[in-house]
Each structure stands twice: as structure tokens, then as C-alpha cells.
Amino acid sequence: xxxxxxxxxxxxxxxxxxxxxxxxxxxxxxxxxxxxxxxxxxxxxxxxxxxxxxxxxxxxxxxxxxxxxxxxxxxxxxxxxxxxxxxxxxxxxxxxxxxxxxxxxxxxxxxxxxxxxxxxxxxxxxxxxxxxxxxxxxxxxxxxxxxxxxxxxxxxxxxxxxxxxxxxxxxxxxxxxxxxxxxxxxxxxxxxxxxxxxxxxxxxxxxxxxxxxxxxxxxxxxxxxxxxxxxxxxxxxxxxxxxxxxxxxxxxxxxxxxxxxxxxxxxxxxxxxxxxxxxxxxxxxxxxxxxxxxxxxxxxxxxxxxxxxxxxxxxxxxxxxxxxxxxxxxxxxxxxxxxxxxxxxxxxxxxxxxxxxxx
Amino acid sequence: xxxxxxxxxxxxxxxxxxxxxxxxxxxxxxxxxxxxxxxxxxxxxxxxxxxxxxxxxxxxxxxxxxxxxxxxxxxxxxxxxxxxxxxxxxxxxxxxxxxxxxxxxxxxxxxxxxxxxxxxxxxxxxxxxxxxxxxxxxxxxxxxxxxxxxxxxxxxxxxxxxxxxxxxxxxxxxxxxxxxxxxxxxxxxxxxxxxxxxxxxxxxxxxxxxxxxxxxxxxxxxxxxxxxxxxxxxxxxxxxxxxxxxxxxxxxxxxx
Numbered sequence: 001x002x003x004x005x006x007x008x009x010x011x012x013x014x015x016x017x018x019x020x021x022x023x024x025x026x027x028x029x030x031x032x033x034x035x036x037x038x039x040x041x042x043x044x045x046x047x048x049x050x051x052x053x054x055x056x057x058x059x060x061x062x063x064x065x066x067x068x069x070x071x072x073x074x075x076x077x078x079x080x081x082x083x084x085x086x087x088x089x090x091x092x093x094x095x096x097x098x099x100x101x102x103x104x105x106x107x108x109x110x111x112x113x114x115x116x117x118x119x120x121x122x123x124x125x126x127x128x129x130x131x132x133x134x135x136x137x138x139x140x141x142x143x144x145x146x147x148x149x150x151x152x153x154x155x156x157x158x159x160x161x162x163x164x165x166x167x168x169x170x171x172x173x174x175x176x177x178x179x180x181x182x183x184x185x186x187x188x189x190x191x192x193x194x195x196x197x198x199x200x201x202x203x204x205x206x207x208x209x210x211x212x213x214x215x216x217x218x219x220x221x222x223x224x225x226x227x228x229x230x231x232x233x234x235x236x237x238x239x240x241x242x243x244x245x246x247x248x249x250x251x252x253x254x255x256x257x258x259x260x261x262x263x264x265x266x267x268x269x270x271x272x273x274x275x276x277x278x279x280x281x282x283x284x285x286x287x288x289x290x291x292x293x294x295x296x297x298x299x300x301x302x303x304x305x306x307x308x309x310x311x312x313x314x315x316x317x318x319x320x321x322x323x324x325x326x327x328x329x330x331x332x333x334x335x336x337x338x339x340x341x342x343x344x345x346x347x348x349x350x351x352x353x354x355x356x357x358x359x
Numbered sequence: 360x361x362x363x364x365x366x367x368x369x370x371x372x373x374x375x376x377x378x379x380x381x382x383x384x385x386x387x388x389x390x391x392x393x394x395x396x397x398x399x400x401x402x403x404x405x406x407x408x409x410x411x412x413x414x415x416x417x418x419x420x421x422x423x424x425x426x427x428x429x430x431x432x433x434x435x436x437x438x439x440x441x442x443x444x445x446x447x448x449x450x451x452x453x454x455x456x457x458x459x460x461x462x463x464x465x466x467x468x469x470x471x472x473x474x475x476x477x478x479x480x481x482x483x484x485x486x487x488x489x490x491x492x493x494x495x496x497x498x499x500x501x502x503x504x505x506x507x508x509x510x511x512x513x514x515x516x517x518x519x520x521x522x523x524x525x526x527x528x529x530x531x532x533x534x535x536x537x538x539x540x541x542x543x544x545x546x547x548x549x550x551x552x553x554x555x556x557x558x559x560x561x562x563x564x565x566x567x568x569x570x571x572x573x574x575x576x577x578x579x580x581x582x583x584x585x586x587x588x589x590x591x592x593x594x595x596x597x598x599x600x601x602x603x604x605x606x607x608x609x610x611x612x613x614x615x
Contacts, residue, residue: 029510032510215480215481216477216478216479216480216481217467217469217476217477217478217479217480217481218477218478220460220464220467220481221465221477223453223455223456223460224453224456224460224464224465226455227453227454227455227456228451228452228453228454230449230451231451231452231453231464232453232464232465234435234447234451235451235464235465235466236436236439236465236466237464237465238477241477293455294453294454294455294456295455347509347510350510351509351510351511351512351513352512354502354510354511354512354515
């Protein structure tokens with residue numbers, strides 16, 4: 001025990017806060033803070049640019065389309081974010097989506113129960129995620145790239161096998177309404193409405209994930225594990241459980257995305273999620289999350305997903321060859337990661353300045 | 360402050376790794392408010408000894424008692440909860456988090472208590488408040504408590520790590536090379552912090568290669584060589600040569 005009465009320290013020992021700090025110091029601080037807003041700035045610039053060159057871009061209908069098209073990637077990106085914060089990656093979410101959608105559609109076809117179909121899709125997603133996590137942690141595979149890559153092919157194969165490589169028609173009406181529906185009571189609606197119901201699901205999921213990451217101890221642990229796995233172990237944080245849990249959540253959210261996809265097309269296709277994992281990973285990276293772990297926010301991951309969607313939509317509206325979209329996405333990814341590298345450099349500059357000015 | 364009765368006592372500690380004898384019957388004691396320097400060349404057994412005390416390494420023979428209670432063979436978490444904190448060279452900080460989040464990592468202040476720890480809601484306000492109090496007490500001034508540790512200088516980071524170690528009513532704080540990576544001025548701040556721990560009645564075990572720093576703050580120095588205690592003395596300028604001789608093994612040497 002520390003003695004309750006403390007010896008008084010000599011007054012000269014008191015470290016006074018540094019009287020002044022260099023301008024470079026403050027400037028760096030501002031730059032680092034501004035970098036947090038990087039993804040938002042990119043999105044705003046894109047929107048302004050596209051609204052200038054295209055009349056339809058900012059129309060209610062088109063905005064609704066962008067939101068609708070981005071909903072699935074947004075949901076996947078939220079799960080991917082948690083995984084990437086722990087220094088991991090989940091390559092299987094696209095295949096997981098396909099599999100979960102097929103399972104949901106089959107259960108609906110064979111049993112006609114919406115509840116069962118929804119539960120089956122979500123359970124499939126979470127189960128696939130659990131297998132990923134357990135393979136990584138218990139199977140001691142060197143990097144989550146391996147188990148989730150294996151799952152990418154395995155889940156895709158299973159989806160094709162179960163569906164006999166065919167699209168299974170039909171989805172529960174509720175799921176269809178959520179996945180394909182638009183709200184008609186929002187201003188600018190017209191008779192059919194423009195605001196996709198799927199976006200409400202995105203907002204709901206994002207709210208929950210935000211709450212978890214900012215307020216829940218478990219969320220804090222995710223950032224601890226990503227920041228320093230060794231320190232997390234030494235501080236008694238249950239690292240293996242935290243790691244498994246992020247893959248389960250990522251899988252569960254792939255199940256949610258599967259329901260949106262199932263509803264949107266009113267059918268479960270065994271290839272409906274193909275390559276979606278790449279968009280999800282790109283969204284998180286464009287959103288400024290660090291591949292080195294420990295950093296990344298919900299709002300920025302969503303912004304990243306929107307940047308991709310807006311870019312595609314804009315290039316479409318302008319009638320530019322669709323292949324350019326992929327090249328543009330690639331360029332933005334590189335830009336985002338360069339920014340992360342730059343941030344690391346600036347931080348170490350800041351540290352040395354701190355050591356000099358902080359006497 | 361120091362009552363003279365040892366708070367931590369190691370008796371005849373032995374540890375071997377295969378054919379290599381890391382500790383060969385080492386005994387040492389440290390009292391409240393005392394700074395004990397642990398000296399020795401690389402491979403002398405310092406590292407094994409502090410790991411044994413902090414519960415990371417299990418001894419083959421010998422006993423460790425803390426405040427009269429036997430903690431031999433207790434694991435790292437238990438030893439920590441008993442009030443022995445170790446600050447390793449790499450600090451084990453979370454660069455991406457604030458000092459407050461670092462302090463409470465793995466033991467966050469959170470409610471409600473009836474939920475399993477992971478599902479509780481953290482109380483950031485209370486954690487910041489407690490952190491501020493503690494840093495004030497240790498007279499550590501940080502430019503910005505809301506900034507991640509990544510933005511802090513080596514000395515500030517070291518201060519955060521040491522403050523974290525004493526945050527939870529520590530009896531014994533083990534510092535492994537706390538000044539190795541620091542500049543002159545930053546080292547001085549860390550030494551000042553060690554003095555405050557001492558004034559607070561904490562027993563400090565300091566592993567350091569810097570004889571200047573040892574002479575500046577340690578009350579007593581124990582020298583290890585090839586897993587044995589080869590000498591023990593007050594680290595004063597007069598004893599400097601003797602200490603170095605013990606460390607490099609130039610003479611047999613005896614405690615003065």
C-alpha cells in the first residue's frame with residue numbers, strides 16, 4: 001500500500017508546464033487532427049465536383065440509388081472495421097454473404113417461415129465467422145488472411161453446392177420490403193419515395209457498433225488488442241476471446257448484408273456476394289483505418305463506403321467506361337494508405353518535437 | 360519512511376534453462392521507500408530474477424515473500440494484484456490510446472457490476488479524473504491528456520508507464536532500464552519520478568546499466584554475476600570502482 005500521508009515534495013521539483021511551444025509543434029497537431037477528417041473531405045469534394053458536372057447527381061432519386069447501392073458494403077465494412085482494428089482481415093465476408101443468402105432463401109422456400117429464414121441467414125453468417133476466428137486463434141494459423149481465404153473458397157463452394165449453382169427465387173416479404181423498399185413520406189419523395197429502407201438498417205447497425213466501440217469495455221479491448229497485442233496480454237485482456245469475437249461479429253454482419261441482398265433481389269444467389277469483401281476492405285482503408293491496427297472509426301468507415309459508391313455512381317452518370325471505376329478505386333486506396341504512412345511519420349516528428357520543447 | 364523491514368524478500372532463488380544456470384541461489388531484500396539497484400552484465404541473471412519476482416518465470420527452487428505472504432510460483436496476474444508492478448523496457452503502452460485508457464486497460468472502470476466485464480459500459484469521465492489525480496500526485500505534467508500516447512515523447516511515455524505501475528496501490532515497482540532510451544533531460548524527469556515513489560513508501564527495484572543514475576537515486580546496489588550475488592554495497596562514488604569490478608568479475612569482492 002502507498003502510505004496515505006505523502007511527503008511534501010520540494011517546490012523546485014514541481015515540473016511546470018512548458019511555457020511556450022514551437023509553431024511547428026502546433027501546426028503538426030492541427031495537421032494530424034485534420035487527417036482524421038480526410039475521408040470526409042474526399043467525400044465532400046467528390047459530391048461538390050459531381051454536382052457541378054451532372055444535373056442528376058444530387059437528385060433525390062440518384063442519392064437514393066447511391067445509398068441503396070452502398071448499403072451492403074456499409075454493413076460489411078462495419079464488421080471489417082472491427083477486424084482490421086485488431087490487425088486482422090476478413091476475406092470471407094463476400095462468400096459468407098452468398099452462403100447466408102442462399103441458406104436464408106432455401107429455408108424460406110422449404111419452410112415458409114420468415115422468422116426461421118432470417119434466423120438461419122444470421123446464424124450462418126455468425127457461424128462462418130466463428131469458424132474463421134477459431135481457426136485463426138485455436139488453429140494457430142499465422143495470419144487471419146489464411147483462414148478467411150480458405151473460408152472465401154469454402155463458403156463459396158458450399159453456397160454453389162447447396163443451391164445447385166442456381167438462384168433461389170423468393171424472399172420473405174419483410175426482408176424484401178427492407179432490402180428493396182423506399183420510404184415515401186420523406187420530402188422529395190414523389191409517389192414511390194427515394195430514401196431506401198436499407199439505409200435505416202445501415203444507420204441502426206452503425207449506431208450499435210459506434211456504441212460498442214466507444215462505450216463498451218469489449219470495444220475498448222478491441223482497440224487495445226490492435227494497438228499492442230503484447231501489452232494487451234500483459235494487462236490481462238482476454239486477447240483470444242476478443243479476436244474470435246470480432247470475426248463472429250464480422251460474420252454476423254455478413255448475415256445482415258445477406259438479408260439486404262436477398263431482399264433487394266427477392267432471391268438468394270450463390271454469387272451475390274462475390275468480391276464484396278474487396279469493397280468492404282477498401283471502404284475501411286479509404287476511411288483511414290490503419291492496417292497496422294488500433295485505429296479506425298465507424299463514421300470514417302461508412303464515409304469510405306460512400307466514397308466508393310459515389311465514385312462509381314458519378315463515373316456511371318458521366319458515361320465513363322466502367323473499368324475506370326475500378327482503377328479510380330485503386331488510386332483512392334493507395335492515396336488513403338499513403339496518408340496513413342504520412343500520419344505515422346508526422347507522429348514521430350511530433351514526438352521528437354515534444355521531447356525538445358517539453359523540458 | 361523506511362521501516363527497515365523488507366517488504367519483498369527473495370531467498371535462494373534458483374532457475375536453470377536446460378544446461379544454463381540463470382539463477383544460482385540468489386537472495387535479496389528490499390524495504391518500503393528503498394531504491395535497490397540490480398546490477399550485472401548481460402546474462403548475469405537480472406532479467407530472470409525480475410521475471411521470477413513478477414511471476415512471468417517460475418523458479419526451480421527458492422522462495423519469494425511479499426509483505427510476509429508467500430508468492431512463490433504465483434502467476435503474473437496474481438503477483439500484480441498483490442501490488443508488484445513491473446515496467447518493462449518496451450513499456451507495454453497502447454500507442455493508439457490516451458493515458459487514461461492506458462492506465463485502466465484491462466481493468467476499466469465500468470458499470471453495471473453484475474454484467475461480465477467485457478459487456479460493461481466504461482466510465483471515461485471517472486477514468487480521466489482518476490488519471491489526472493494520479494499524475495498530479497506524481498507531478499507528471501503531460502501536454503494533453505486527451506491525446507494518444509503515440510504523440511508523446513520518450514520521457515512522457517516512460518512517465519505514463521511508471522505512473523500506471525503505481526496507479527493501483529503498488530508495494531513494489533520494478534523498473535527495467537527506465538532511462539535506456541531517453542535523453543539527458545528526460546532521464547532526469549524519470550529519476551525524479553523514482554524519488555517520488557520512494558517518498559511515497561514504494562519499494563523500487565531498478566535495473567540499469569547507467570552507473571550515474573544508480574548512484575543518483577539508489578540506496579543500495581546488488582551485483583549479480585553468472586546467477587549469483589557477488590556483492591552488495593551503497594552505490595557511492597567511492598564504491599564505484601568496486602561495483603564495476605564486481606560487474607565485470609575482476610575480483611572476488613565482499614560486501615563492505
